Amino acid sequence: MSATALPPGSPGGLPPGVSIPPGLAIAKLPPDILSDVKPRRGIWGFLGRYPAIAIGGSLLFIMVFVAVFAPFLFTKDPTALAPALRTREPSAQFWFGSDMLGRDVYSRVLYGARVSLIVGFSVAFFASLIGLIIGLLSGFNRIADSIIMRVMDGMMSIPPILLAIALMALTRGSVQNVILAITVAEIPRVSRLVRGVVLSLREQPYVEAAVASGTRTWKIIFKHILPNTLAPLTVQATYICAAAMITEAILSFIGAGTPPIIPSWGNIMAEGRALWQVKPYIVFFPAVFLSITVLAVNLLGDGLRDAIDPRLAKRI
Template sequence: MTSQARLKRDIAKGGEIVPAPELPDVFPPQRTLTGLAGLVWRHKAVCFGIFITLAMILIAVFAPYLTKHDPSAIAPMTRLRPPSAEHYFGTDMLGRDIYARVIYGTRVSLSVGFVVAILSSGVGLFIGLLSGYFRWLDGPIMRLMDGVMSIPGVLLAIAMMALSGGSLGTVIAAITVVEIPRVARLVRGVALSIREQAYVEAAIAAGTSTPKIMYRHILPNTMAPLMVQATYVCAAAMLLESILSFIGAGIPPSVPSWGNIMADGRALWQIKPAIIFIPAVALSITILAINLVGDGLRDALDPRMARKV
């Protein structure tokens, strides 16, 4: 029985009831996974994005079974071979199989994108919650984040790579530092909004501990925008890794990545454009697919967007 029904029942019995003011729900109605899936699958573009993303993940996982060539094996006698049954995309100037390098490059790009998205989301969530809830920390933390964001991401990543050397872990760390401020500012904005809600102020007045307030009231409301932002961070990290590798400031050239493959093909663009074109297409399709997934999550998790569908 709802509170309004109980109130009408008591009034009908002749009791004098002073109704309490209605407060918003502590937890707004959450969408079920089935409902979210239904909203996402209504978009054909989102279905395409999910399909391509899953396909790229499977390619990265089963890369050793999809090619019989070592992506780093040098064979000068077979350099610059055209596409054939032996080498599907041909070979580069060192005789390495381009198909194998593109397949294994999927592992590097997806690893960088997913790991950076997870790390930057976790650290940015922690910083954003502190900044949005504790007002005395807001100024110093945000000025630090503004200082990091004022430096172009590519230049900041190049500086970090120059100091620590090129490796996969260093690239991930450098790109994570670049993306943390964007996530932190997003979470801070949501936390500032939730911090002023009536039910949060009531919880503070009732003596609820700060960790419990942040865990029960503020953290759940940051999950939806954080998930959407994480998809964009993943795509941006993949693009930034390719840029760093292309200019020679990223992963070592011996490691097959889409940026390294394109960098190797710069001098051969006029005679063998496929060395640049093939990994560029793979990178573009993957980034497009991840962005489409992010758009679908935004539409599904935002009630205002869901009503328009």
């Protein structure tokens, strides 16, 4: 860029009364780089800034809507057998086709959303709650910490699916037991996260200032520590939710999860597995629904993580 002399008094130019000696040129001052974009406020501005939350949230909302209003979305009884109409291709009568017992795959997939979402949300809730209590306890008590964390190390050394299968083998197959099994497998990771957050929060000056101003320990935990662990915990809960839905499908697929009488995406896929090469749609539709739901929850989690604290990305 060539340097040019500016007329006196112009912005970035010389003050009036000052002349440039011959042979000298003064470089133009670059303007300050300021964005003139006014950040949009309110819910639309927020969603515009975090598209992952917008996309993930709306996909998840659709799934919840589908699960809740499954009976009103032109479905039939998902367990009604119609042997004469088995393995039909997708058509006006069977939108997603019918399986080898003549059951409507569309209805089964929509009702299956209930199992997946119930399992995902329940596991996320219970694992977070129990993990939070364990994490707070071990973050505040050194003796409890050394015992609890060794137990958690032991639990983490077993792959979560194996642990869930083992727990399912001990109990009867039911949705509650699936939730229990996956929750147990997820607790160690949550309590580790909470413990780490608690340990770093305890060293924060505002906690020390609270101690110095005579705040009791339980009050410090509930007023200063707990509210500040909720943000990373919420993000972690979404990941747990997604992982739990996949684990539920895996357990059902291998026959160690939800009993076959209840339509779940894993069950539908397990039953369609034998006919995969000739009737792929039986596996295809529940798989697509599972993928979309897991994607939605993960997108939501990523978006929340970025919205709450970009630095969290490294901690989780």
